[in-house]
Amino acid sequence: MRVTIAGxxxxxxxxxVERAMSGIKPEPISGESVRIGRRSFPIKQVGAVITRQDRRDFSAAEVSRALRKMGFACKPAPAPEPPTLSEPAPMPTTLLDDAGMDAPEPTDMTSPMIAPPAAPQPAMGFLSSMDGFPRV
Structure with missing residues (x-):
């Protein structure tokens, strides 16, 4: 059967394909995989073996398409597992209490957090007594 991989x-x-993969140990699967015989292989590993090309030279989609055309069962990449927390993270005040420190008092939200800008200064001419040059 004619298949095209990496042009x-x-x-x-x-x-x-089965004979080529018979003596190969399957690598850990992190992306797409294909079932060959009773073992599952990463798509890129199979592509590298059957084409004798570097894995960077072809895409997993090309190899997957070719293997499906030959009747092999391909599986998509496994979904990432969401992280699980055994207990919720402690609140910041709890951390301060555990360290023997007092929590900061909440600030009055009605007062401005940033001081208002200073009043604008009057515009000065190109040469003035403020620029450090003597007046002529």
């Missing part, structure tokens, strides 16, 4: 045509049969 190159390969004539592969399912039995050839």
């Amino acid at each position: 190159h045509s390969f004539y592969l049969e399912p039995s050839e």
Whole structure:
């Protein structure tokens, strides 16, 4: 069967793919995978073995398409597991209390947090007594 991977045509049969992968130890699966015989392999590992190309030269989608065409069962990448917390994070005041410190008092939200800008200064001419140059 003719398949195209990374712009190159390969004539592969399912039995050839099975034979090529028979002596190969499967790598840990982190992306797409394919079932060959009784074992699952990462798509990129199979692509590298059957094409003898560097894994950076082809995409997983190309190899997956070719293997599906030959009748192999391909699976998408596993969904990432959401992080689980055993207990909620302590509130900041709890941390301060545990350290023997007092929590800061809440500020009055009606007072401005930032001082108002200073009144604008009068515009000075190009040369003035303020610029450090003597007047002529």
